[in-house]
Amino acid sequence: MLFALILIPLLAAVAILLGAPSKKTALAASLANIILAAIPLTSWKSSCWDTGFQVLENPNINLSLGLYDGMSVVMLLLSVLVTLAAVYSGKCPEGREKLWFSSTLLISAGAIGAFLATDVFFFYAFHELALIPTFLMIGMLGSGDRKAAAWKITIYLAFGSIILLAGLLLAVGHLDGFAFADLKAVPAEHQNAVALLLIIGFGTLVSLFPLHSWAAPAYASAPAPVSMLHAGVLKKFGLYGMLRVGMVVAPEGMAHWIPWLCVLLLGNIIWVGLVTLNQKRLDLMLGNSSVMHMGYIFLAIAALAANGENEIAQPAAVLLMFAHGISIAMLFSLSAMVERKTGTLEISQLGGLAKTAPALAFLFGLAGMASIGLPGLANFAGEVMVFFAGFADWSPQDGMGWIQITTIIALWGVVLSAVYMLRAYRNIFQGPLVKNTTNATDISCCDKIPTYLLAGTLLVVGIYPQILLQFL
């Protein structure tokens, strides 16, 4: 049954390449996946979902899938929701439908596979499967300086994957097997090395400062579905891996690197936050803001590394991963619509769009507010929990540790994101109409469906976060 979740997009992609109607097939596949993903929601703890077969005897490697714990369930939900929205989003250039929709589905299949795999090997392999179509799509159908952006993301992520592989091999070399169930802490003398490799490897994939510079240009030039799926879903693979593998095989190693991790994640939040403030184009601003928000999730991971007993940290990280995934996907989808309606994404050449396209303005405002953490929307719940995690089990007598100081500084990031997001909203949607926006039309009903879906998710999770926290 879990195999179907991967096979449906995979086979649909093949069918599209062989000539099936592109958009209809892609929509049918992503809808079918949402329905399938909903089935195990009530019974995800049952082992009846585990499935797989052996591909190699020695070392024992299995292509096994399962809902290892609630984190997989949440990530699966995120993947299928964003996939449906991504299939709907963006404007496919004439004559390239096959490539456009099949790549979108392939990325989705890879991401779902990575989150469902219960074997380190296929966990890694499925992520790589998703990267190839990502690179190809940016290079072929991207906008702006697509070749440079695509080449940069290719080289960065390939480098990150190799470091990651080195870390995983080093870890697994000291353990009994590749199954998640077999993972345990490696001997003490290897902990620091394993943790360092994993932080650099996963960190590159998640755009941890200073390995983040591939992200903003790639998202800016990528076609909308690709930036939605990569920033929304695929990038979370690195964070998921830190929690799923890194914390298990090298807990002490991670604790050893906390000071470094804290400095780097502040680089994400403050440095990239300031960079974001300075952006003149909406797509680059969104790309940078997505890099910035990764810092908060790393903060939760650092809090978990500092204190393994910290019960809030992991749910906080996962909740924020989900919320950020939904909100950034929605923002990328909407910014593609802004570009389609007005022909530009230069913030200075836009204005008053709310008068001609009120629905677009409302939805963008909602997603923007969510992304800066307005209470009542999903990101707020996540960010607040992250900050609580920073001070969990802490009493004033302990004095301020790395985590506490980092948390306090990180709070200022909220201010930064409020400034850039509100300023962008004001410049684009408020004020007098300008040349580009005078003749803009509002979004059509067909465009609304996916964004309403994402907006609804943000609201529901924001008001009642327990709906996801029950899994964690």
Place this chain on the structure above:
Amino acid sequence: MQPHYIEFITVGFGIFLLMFEAFSNGNKPRLGLIAAGGLTVILILQCTASSCAPTPDWLSRFYQYNSVALFYKIIALVSTILVLLMSVDFRKVLSRYTSGDDTCSGLGEFYCLPVFACAGLMWMASANDLVSIFVALELVTITFYVMVAYMRRNVGSLEAGVKYLILGALSTGFLVYGIAWMYGALGTTDLAVIAELTHENPNEKPTYLLFGIALILIALGFKIGAAPMQLWIPDVYQGAPTPITAYLSVASKAAGFLVLILIIGPFIKWSATSHEVITILSIMAGATLLYGNLAALKQDNFKRLLAYSSIAHAGFLLMGVASGDFTSVSFYLGTYLLMTFSAFFVLALVRDQENSDSIDAFDGLGKRNPLLAATLTITMAALAGIPLTAGFWGKFFIFAAAIKTGSSWWLLTIAFISVAAGFYYYLKVVKAMYWNAPRSEKSIQVPVITRTVLVLLTLAILVFGIWPQPIFSLLEIFNH
């Protein structure tokens, strides 16, 4: 049927082809199909040959038959069949530089010689004595001298032939000299006896044995293209006819590694010599990896790129040998065959139709022929070692073995950097195919043989990428 008959049948088949070629004046490329068909029959015979039939006494001194031998025989047969098929589709270019016209009248021997090389490779897989190894290796090498220089109206091919001949002869000299020293040190050329000797005397440490090993390593370093004996590779690969380049890069390399495993294997495990041998092998592996990968970064000629990539792969394989995990090395060679031939089939086709080997010739291939571009993308991904392709498993097992046996950290670091560099230059080809605008709108015609073989090879790369067990089962088929 007894296994050793099959080598006799192969040689006989080669002689038959030569006679047939001499006395028939039909079209020569058909000869290639006949040869490929004949070798396919031999491949089937080989797979069905009884493993339990004991080798007769008069032969057992020189010949053994086990699952590793079977594996390398299959590699030899499959790669020869693929070379012949590629040569059939490559006949236009070959003919232009041999008879100088399109009649293909001078191509007869080109389709017969690979059969002899194949017989040599098969014999080598079963050889268990330094002398029989040497004889088989010479049969292979001498056939290659002819094949490399076959396009006699092409200066590049002649230059390649001369370089290969001179350096090949030199390395043969080293090999004989090394064998002589080894015989002097151990008093035997029988590999089984050598293995026993190393078991019995764990502490003895004859310096002259180490000298012999060093000489043999130099000779084999030439065959497999390991630094510092790799300098001939780019020129010879670029000049030789493309099917022969593929043959050199797969079969000749596999043969080199097989001999390396057969001769050096016992000394890696023997405590008296293991330290020295492993150190030399590690240094060679590191240097080969660095040279192959760094030099490949700058290449804009696809054939030369593949030459450097073959050096780089030799580095990974050497790392596997140094870790003493010969099963992983054999597995790597098996997957390497699939990927390399797939790449060379595309290259031969583009060379045939665009008259160029450079990466520019692949610009916009994604639009001109999507099937070809898709297969080459998967092949390049496999060569780079991206998961879910067969190429990934090869690197994976080598790395796992190296980490497990505690290889030096500097070698592992170099190897990981090499993989990252590999991403750069292999994906450069993918980038050219999809991101760049095509040079011309003319679509590329894929002949039916090339198309069938390419689809099969690509499917194999993907299937083994998810399910590598069959290759391992084959490597242990007689052990159960």
